[in-house]
Amino acid sequence: MDVNIDKYLRQDKLPHIWCPGCGHGTVLGSFVRAFDQSGLDQDKTVVISGIGCSGRASGYLNFDTLHVTHGRALTFATGVKMANPELNVIVMTGDGDGAAIGGNHLIHSSRRNIDITVVLFNNNIYGMTGGQFSPMTPTGDTATTSPYGNIDQNFDLCELAKSSGATFVGRGASYQPRKMIKLMKEGLLHKGFAFVETLTQCPVNYGKRNKIGGARDMLKWQDENLVPAKKYEKMDPAEREGLISTGILHQVVKEEYTDKYKNVINTVMAGESNE
Amino acid sequence: MSKSITLLLQGDEAVVEGGMAAGADFFAGYPITPASEIAEGFAEQLPEKGGKFIQMEDEIAGMGCIVGASLAGAKAITATSGPGFSLKQENLGFAIMVEAPCVVVNVQRVGPSTGLPTSPSQGDIMQAKWGTHGDHPIIALSPSSVSETFDLTVTAFNLAEKYRIPVILLLDEIVGHMREKITIPPADELEIVNRKKPKPEDNDNFYPYEETEDLIPPMPDYGTGFKYHSTGLFHDKTGFPRGKTEDARKLMDRLMGKINNNLDDIIHLEEDLNGDEDVVVLAYGSTVRSAISAVNQVREDGVKAGWVKLKTIWPFADDYVRELAEKVDRIIVPELNMGQLIGEVKRVAAGKAEVTGINRYDGTLITPADVVAEIKGAL
Ligand SMILES: Cc1ncc(C[n+]2csc(CCOP(=O)(O)OP(=O)(O)O)c2C)c(N)n1
Ligand code: SF4
Numbered sequence: 001m002d003v004n005i006d007k008y009l010r011q012d013k014l015p016h017i018w019c020p021g022c023g024h025g026t027v028l029g030s031f032v033r034a035f036d037q038s039g040l041d042q043d044k045t046v047v048i049s050g051i052g053c054s055g056r057a058s059g060y061l062n063f064d065t066l067h068v069t070h071g072r073a074l075t076f077a078t079g080v081k082m083a084n085p086e087l088n089v090i091v092m093t094g095d096g097d098g099a100a101i102g103g104n105h106l107i108h109s110s111r112r113n114i115d116i117t118v119v120l121f122n123n124n125i126y127g128m129t130g131g132q133f134s135p136m137t138p139t140g141d142t143a144t145t146s147p148y149g150n151i152d153q154n155f156d157l158c159e160l161a162k163s164s165g166a167t168f169v170g171r172g173a174s175y176q177p178r179k180m181i182k183l184m185k186e187g188l189l190h191k192g193f194a195f196v197e198t199l200t201q202c203p204v205n206y207g208k209r210n211k212i213g214g215a216r217d218m219l220k221w222q223d224e225n226l227v228p229a230k231k232y233e234k235m236d237p238a239e240r241e242g243l244i245s246t247g248i249l250h251q252v253v254k255e256e257y258t259d260k261y262k263n264v265i266n267t268v269m270a271g272e273s274n275e
Numbered sequence: 276m277s278k279s280i281t282l283l284l285q286g287d288e289a290v291v292e293g294g295m296a297a298g299a300d301f302f303a304g305y306p307i308t309p310a311s312e313i314a315e316g317f318a319e320q321l322p323e324k325g326g327k328f329i330q331m332e333d334e335i336a337g338m339g340c341i342v343g344a345s346l347a348g349a350k351a352i353t354a355t356s357g358p359g360f361s362l363k364q365e366n367l368g369f370a371i372m373v374e375a376p377c378v379v380v381n382v383q384r385v386g387p388s389t390g391l392p393t394s395p396s397q398g399d400i401m402q403a404k405w406g407t408h409g410d411h412p413i414i415a416l417s418p419s420s421v422s423e424t425f426d427l428t429v430t431a432f433n434l435a436e437k438y439r440i441p442v443i444l445l446l447d448e449i450v451g452h453m454r455e456k457i458t459i460p461p462a463d464e465l466e467i468v469n470r471k472k473p474k475p476e477d478n479d480n481f482y483p484y485e486e487t488e489d490l491i492p493p494m495p496d497y498g499t500g501f502k503y504h505s506t507g508l509f510h511d512k513t514g515f516p517r518g519k520t521e522d523a524r525k526l527m528d529r530l531m532g533k534i535n536n537n538l539d540d541i542i543h544l545e546e547d548l549n550g551d552e553d554v555v556v557l558a559y560g561s562t563v564r565s566a567i568s569a570v571n572q573v574r575e576d577g578v579k580a581g582w583v584k585l586k587t588i589w590p591f592a593d594d595y596v597r598e599l600a601e602k603v604d605r606i607i608v609p610e611l612n613m614g615q616l617i618g619e620v621k622r623v624a625a626g627k628a629e630v631t632g633i634n635r636y637d638g639t640l641i642t643p644a645d646v647v648a649e650i651k652g653a654l
Contacts, residue, residue, distance in 0.1 A: 043500045064497040067506035075336040079343025082327050087498045108332040268322040
């Protein structure tokens with residue numbers, strides 16, 4: 001039952017630039033299906049992306065789209081959403097873009113609980129610049145800038161977003177597009193800051209260098225290591241070692257930022273007229 | 276009918292009054308001395324008119340935020356000082372590239388680095404022009420009094436909206452913190468410019484970065500159905516990246532052209548000249564005040580002196596200064612830096628007049644006596 005996703009894509013901009021076997025296309029494909037299912041108004045939606053292979057996603061999408069500076073997509077998105085809270089605002093970002101240079105904006109946007117949906121493409125590496133390590137490259141892995149093995153510790157981005165105040169947090173993976181579509185749809189419909197991490201394979205700059213192999217092997221790796229959140233919660237810490245939980249990891253209801261500011265405006269304006 | 280009101284205000288507060296009068300409905304920024312009063316003023320006044328204020332996590336975020344707000348249809352402003360202005364530069368360049376109207380206030384303090392936080396400086400003249408990477412057009416204005424700060428804030432918004440460009444308002448700490456009487460004109464006496472927007476029926480044939488006759492393409496608000504793309508990459512009229520030589524040149528020429536074709540509208544200055552001057556003091560910002568005072572003093576002694584006040588710093592008033600250099604013997608440029616704008620004056624004067632500077636970069640002001648001494652030494 002494939003839906004009509006054509007209208008959400010700029011057909012004249014395809015085919016995309018992503019390498020054969022790259023997981024970014026699966027994430028984008030999942031997003032348009034999720035958007036279709038969400039029932040949101042295409043004309044009232046703005047997609048903002050940063051710089052990186054992931055950042056190119058906005059150009060393929062048929063919305064008002066903005067391709068900004070490296071790491072700063074959330075700052076522009078905050079301006080768009082604050083200026084016009086009627087708009088649906090979506091940010092597409094990479095693990096370098098969103099967690100390194102843009103890490104500060106990620107925690108502060110989470111803290112504000114502003115109604116923006118973030119889709120973070122986590123391929124564990126800097127793809128576009130040719131394979132330098134990112135804050136999501138596992139310790140010990142090699143990258144062009146960690147030829148002797150990465151000594152940095154990587155983040156759990158979902159934990160980071162949750163502890164910073166995001167009210168919707170989930171993780172999907174390119175091996176499980178159906179689950180990812182469902183997750184993204186929930187994220188889009190959530191009122192408040194929704195953070196969706198997607199695991200996407202970069203066979204060119206990560207898989208081969210770290211002996212995981214090509215795209216097929218990387219998806220197989222996902223198959224062997226992904227665990228649904230409910231199951232993960234019931235496991236002993238020792239059993240969890242190396243496994244990754246997927247699905248909705250956290251969802252709470254909390255007042256949204258632009259709504260709070262609307263209250264400020266209403267209170268101030270009412271005060272004025274009472275004078 | 277609204278009436279004019281008279282207030283005792285700081286320059287920073289006049290930015291807020293000017294912004295509100297110009298129709299500003301969005302502020303995003305991060306506090307820094309000596310510009311914090313601007314954020315504080317907008318935080319108080321914007322919600323009274325249904326506008327939005329947001330304090331961001333840093334200056335980079337403040338700049339990104341106002342560009343996003345501008346694309347969503349807001350008249351947006353941010354304010355900062357030296358270190359924060361440095362942080363804004365990459366996103367400022369982005370705003371130039373996607374042609375997002377906005378106003379960036381820099382109440383200059385002494386640098387480099389954290390420098391002298393509460394002391395006046397005019398040290399960011401070159402940063403305003405060249406702070407972001409690459410060639411690009413920019414407009415920068417500089418007021419010399421509280422009242423002029425109000426006027427130039429309105430002008431900054433009008434130029435930003437008209438030419439789809441970020442406009443930088445360069446105060447120095449003296450103007451930012453000094454209190455003066457100012458008369459705010461009634462709203463209906465102010466000329467307010469709003470950006471050109473495409474009509475809904477233009478949607479079918481819409482190119483967001485089209486080379487229109489005036490080189491300034493109409494700009495739709497997000498959410499009005501145009502579904503267009505903007506990027507910091509070089510792009511063609513469709514808004515999509517185009518790295519081809521011909522397209523890159525065309526875009527750059529259009530961006531420069533939309534400003535260079537309208538210099539008469541953009542360049543504002545004032546002069547007090549009799550046409551027979553031996554010496555002219557050319558100044559901007561708070562330094563103008565010492566220049567005027569000094570010229571009035573030496574005129575009493577019979578010295579043929581005059582003054583010129585630049586309100587527009589960038590684009591530089593090339594034609595005006597060239598003609599001036601042909602008429603006078605000497606131009607004096609007092610600046611609270613080691614000599615930034617004087618380079619432009621010398622470039623344009625091209626040896627036709629002698630050009631000398633008075634420079635202070637230690638956080639104190641240039642006094643009328645300093646200028647008098649320089650004028651007299653010059654004769
Ligand atoms: C200010 C700035 N610093 C560095 C770069 C170079 N740069 C471009 S993309 C990128 C990394 C992108 O990695 P990621 O966000 O993980 O996306 P991916 O390409 O892997 O999808 C870097 C460092 C830049 N464009 N701007
Ligand atoms: S470099 Fe990696 S992330 Fe970028 S397109 Fe190629 S496979 Fe995908």
